[in-house]
Amino acid sequence: xxxxxxxxxxxxxxxxxxxxxxxxxxxxxxxxxxxxxxxxxxxxxxxxxxxxxxxxxxxxxxxxxxxxxxxxxxxxxxxxxxxxxxxxxxxxxxxxxxxxxx
Numbered sequence: 001x002x003x004x005x006x007x008x009x010x011x012x013x014x015x016x017x018x019x020x021x022x023x024x025x026x027x028x029x030x031x032x033x034x035x036x037x038x039x040x041x042x043x044x045x046x047x048x049x050x051x052x053x054x055x056x057x058x059x060x061x062x063x064x065x066x067x068x069x070x071x072x073x074x075x076x077x078x079x080x081x082x083x084x085x086x087x088x089x090x091x092x093x094x095x096x097x098x099x100x101x102x
Contacts, residue, residue: 003057004032006050020049034061065090 007017007028014028021028021042030036038046047054069083078086 003028003046003050006052006056007032010050012050017046017049021045062091 007014014025014032018025018028021038023038023042027036027038031038043054043057047057050057065087069078069086072078073080073083
């Protein structure tokens with residue numbers, strides 16, 4: 001979902017969008033992170049507020065990254081191994097030490 005990018009480009013805050021749609025700011029955050037999807041009844045209003053199509057709100061982030069990495073490989077900008085690392089870091093990041101003892 002490209003909701004966050006579109007929202008930010010339009011200069012609309014999560015709170016403003018949430019108020020306009022009658023949902024919580026947390027709901028907007030969850031939609032933007034891909035944790036949850038908005039219900040179908042919210043999509044037309046969301047598209048109107050953001051001045052875009054409903055289709056523009058949706059993309060598959062994995063397919064988008066794969067296409068970008070493939071293009072970079074074909075242009076000789078990165079190696080296949082570098083692309084694999086970027087893909088893994090994006091979708092399967094290693095847990096990082098946060099400085100707390102368990």
